[in-house]
Amino acid sequence: MMLLPLAKIRLHNDLAWYWVLLFAIACLGIAIYYYLGAVRRLPRRNAVILVSLRAAAILLVLLFLFRPAISYTGRSKRNYRVAVLVDASKSMEVADSIGGRKRLDAARNLLFNGELLEELEDRFSVTPVIFGGKTDLTDKANLRKVKAEETATDIAGAFSSIGQRMDKSLLQAVVLISDGRVTAEGDVLGAARALGVPVFTVGIGSAKGAAGRPKDLAITNLVAGDNAFAGLDEEVTVTVERRGFDESEASGAVVKLSDESGELSRQEVVFRSDETQKEVKLSFTPPAPGFEHYEVEIVPLEGEKITQNNFRDFGLTVRKSRIKVLYIEAKPRPEAKFLRFFLERNPIVKPVYLVLTGKDKAKIQGDVKDLDIGKGRGLSVKDILSFDVVILGDVPSSFFTLDQLDAFKELVDKKGKGLAMIGGYDNYGAGGYVGTPVGEILPVVFSGGTDKGIEQDFFVEITAAGKGHPIFRRIAPFFARSVGGPRSIPPLKGAVRVDAARPGARILAECPLASEMTRDGKRRVVLAVMPYGAGRTLAFTGDTTWVWYRKLRPLGKDSPYEAFWGQMIIWLAGHSDEDSGGTGIDVWTERRTYSTGEAVKVFARLPQEITDAACAVTLPDGRTEKVALTAPRIQDGPFEGTYRPHAAGPHSITMEGSIGDVKPYRFMAGRKYQEFENIDLNADLLSRIADVTRGQSYTITNAKRLPEQVEIALGADAEEREIRLYNTPLFFILFLWIITIEWVFRKRNMLL
Structure with a gap:
């Protein structure tokens, strides 16, 4: 007092x-x-x-x-309002604070028994705030009984929320009581600066290496692939760390891997006397395609005080099998070189590359052990029908027999597979495909002749339909012009001219050059897709995507080049998330994994007669939340909506109401146990928050000085x-x- x-x-x-x-x-x-x-x-x-x-x-x-x-002599007490933010995320239930208290209990003890809250209330108008994945303005009564149940820590979101919900003309300071372990997307320091007031932080918990740490086994790292294949063995590598145990202790701990059906694998951890970390490999075999959620757990040892960090979880896309891709070119060229290189190192692709070596002769490379390779033109009808995807490069129709051309059509129409034609000088109309079985099933209309095509550089423009299509998932922003600046992806160096898209086709990308408009004033098609029979076809008129690879190579697997071709092949093979299974109703997101607090773009393809729709998101704890969907902006486009997950773990999306049957679509937001992946006090972040806002950073032992320092920092004038x-x-x-x-x-x- x-x-x-x-x-x-x-x-x-x-x-x-x-x-x-x-x-x-x-x-x-x-x-x-x-x-x-x-x-x-x-x-x-x-x-x-x-x-x-x-x-x-x-x-x-x-x-x-x-x-x-x-x-x-006193200080003038104006109508100052101070927000006191208390972290109620799950990491605050770790019992490593003074006296073995749980972190949230230690925070409450400081506020109430230590009279910190009363001292602040004597000087200012105080607004208590509880935050985790979401932020709630509350009161002292709720602050006394709140539990550490939030599955994420979104400090940036908490700062933004109080900035929007409290009167900025009255808010003069913020007190943040937290362990500083951020598990949500967001610029914490930027959000702190945006408040425009000093932030005073109080760190709760033990820092890494602090003396007297309780006995603890923790999973500190987990490495798993993004994709797996049904029926094939997979492996996950887990790093286990021991803390607070004697040299002879902690050996014999068991690590086990489970999915929703039960335990899949287990391994014993054996530490040498000088080891504090150990890698453990767990093997398993996914039984069926889909998006699966897995958990790894260290079975708690006797005497272990902190068990919350004994868990890790991850999501894994399980595919039917590796996608068999046949890529055919008439001659070597830069586009073929880079595309072939991509196919050969892509783990989900099983490629075969066919290139002409002379008149009626071809060289076949790749995984050909299951092919019945004939002489001359190389592939039999049986061979062609064994592939999931066929990519026709710069190769004329005259290279193929009529049986082979019919086989390409049957592959799509009857077998439900995919066929694509990419840009070149000797394909489409110039390659003699007008009136052929292949020309009939492509999603674009073209004329015969020797047109050299578009020979001017241009930036690809993605249409509204393209932005919601799986082929451009995650990479559409690369093609957009930044405000006041250039696009981040290089222009293509030309393309094939086609007349128009076929009825029923969707145009995903166009050429914006005014000089290349069609006779009816429309832009030239660069990328179009179309369902045909049981399968699907694609026409891409560009032939220089290798420039995307060369400029953006440092991005690795996140490069738009890698994503563009990889997602195109997945879609052509029918392995894409946008796959209704024949119901005509699809729901999907841009990708399968997100951070908590990150915007999740939800897409739904519904029957044309539906004009109003919503989907339901099921959270990890079984609760559901409604997401409104906006009607398509163009014909045949998808409904769109945005959802920001505030809980960590597996989520599923279904359509609301009686729209029709649609299988639940699953995605991961954060990780179910992300709050315990690193439980050490992040004193560095708390100190930087205080520094950038001209506040001060405290520990639980010296926080009693905080109210007076807040008063001084606010410039309350000394007066008689x-x-x-x-x-x-x-x-x-x-x-x-x-x-x-x-x-x-x-x-x-x-x-x-």
């Missing part, structure tokens, strides 16, 4: 102290003289009481005339204050009380 600052008594008549003392002695003398005759008849005790009461009454009258006041005793009802009531007691006392002693 805040005590009154050092004070002094002063008299408004400005009399010296010795005059006051003289008056007091005089009052005592007058009282004794007045009662001198009466007190002789009274017992000594009663005489003293009577004289004291009269002296006190006379003294109060004199003091009233002297006008006494208590003066002190006084309490005028003579001008208060209490002064008059005290005088009446003394006179009344004296009268009663005199009456009882028969002095009236």
